[in-house]
């Protein structure tokens with residue numbers, strides 16, 4: 001069987017995107033593990049599966065590099081939004097995800113030659129049961145020290161609806177990644193605090209409307225960017241008054257995005273993630289049972305425009321935090 005498959009990215013968070021008419025066509029976990037292997041076409045962070053939906057334009061499922069399925073993926077949803085909206089020639093629409101139907105739209109390009117899309121990030125919960133996370137008898141963890149993780153750092157637990165643990169850290173904990181790796185590896189191994197694992201982000205405040213976010217993703221490890229983590233971090237930065245604007249620029253190791261953080265009364269939030277949706281290559285993939293091989297590859301030129309845009313972000317990163 002020959003499959004048409006795209007390689008795409010949002011802020012350098014890389015995925016393969018495949019559309020199927022039949023959600024049971026293949027073992028997606030197995031395919032994700034094969035595609036994300038770093039020895040095959042430099043791997044990827046996950047697999048996005050697009051299938052028919054009876055309630056929206058399409059349905060998105062996301063599989064991490066280790067084959068686990070996640071409830072949501074912000075950078076991936078932008079790429080799926082582009083794929084689906086271009087197919088239907090629509091400026092906006094709705095896409096079904098595991099736990100919510102989300103609004104997506106085409107936006108003004110971030111820069112020339114950069115296809116740009118916005119996606120809704122919802123639902124939001126600070127209840128520890130929503131991650132799930134266990135910490136004594138607490139029901140939430142909001143900017144508090146959790147001694148099981150670190151003696152000093154304060155963490156916030158939030159689901160959007162995939163699980164995130166966020167800490168606002170000093171510059172030295174961004175300049176090196178070992179502290180974050182230790183905490184995240186512990187929480188993503190067998191442990192009682194986050195039994196299903198968690199995406200762990202370290203965040204540095206750069207100004208009233210700018211933050212830097214680096215994420216160790218559940219099921220993947222460090223990625224260039226995690227869309228849900230950046231949006232969750234932007235929300236928490238506003239709730240803690242570390243930032244004060246509705247539009248927050250979020251820098252990341254792969255580039256940058258913009259997050260719109262609307263805070264309504266009664267703890268309701270209106271969150272949108274805006275950023276690139278870049279197609280880097282079109283492949284044909286041969287599947288013989290659970291055995292896969294690439295048959296052909298056609299690179300696009302879109303990545304050149306993206307590299308130009310992200311170059312400046314990477315230079316800023318070097319100036320601020322070193323290599």
Ligand SMILES: N[C@@H](CCC[C@H](N)C(=O)O)C(=O)O
Nearest residue numbers: 070073074075162226227228
């Ligand atoms: N990279 C994604 C999130 C992918 C899922 C995550 N690793 C999880 O398991 O929750 C994003 O852009 O949000």
